[in-house]
Amino acid sequence: GENVEQHPSTLSVQEGDSAVIKCTYSDSASNYFPWYKQELGKGPQLIIDIRSNVGEKKDQRIAVTLNKTAKHFSLHITETQPEDSAVYFCAANSWGKLQFGAGTQVVVTP
């Protein structure tokens, strides 16, 4: 089955700096790669996703890149703000199911 690895597990950044989270996957048939943000005490919420026919996608301060050959994808957050502090999960679909990474705790310090 699919195996999704996510790094780093924790990330501390200064407000205004950029944050990058990286994920690798194992199933070459995976074609959908979402990113979820989970705030304390809440369920995860989709922030951006990318499909395998696209190499990069942007939405304001958030961007995701996908390298299908290397089987890795990354989340980039620019100009970080305190409200970006949360746990972020990457995921990849495989055999009709989503496999999630272990999560990255992002802390943005003023």
Add this chain to the structure above:
Amino acid sequence: NAGVTQTPKFQVLKTGQSMTLQCAQDMNHEYMSWYRQDPGMGLRLIHYSVGAGITDQGEVPNGYNVSRSTTEDFPLRLLSAAPSQTSVYFCASSYSGGDSYNEQFFGPGTRLTVL
């Protein structure tokens, strides 16, 4: 729309007790799923359903049962609770799954402790 709702928010059980975690959605989504979240392990799929009357196992199905009699509801049953089932449980729904994945909407979660 209420989205995905889960009850209860918190529950404490004794080893061997049974209970049902409720999940409902009002978005007419065909695909529903249950995950458990444990520290350092992300979200692991327990069971999922692609439509009323159809369920299948995920990555960690042992000790859990599900049924899907209606499009709206997808309850998760713990047959005989064990301390290893202490976790936070999330229900999610999406318009479709499989090869035509859409955004999954998550409920607020149920925090379960088994003593």
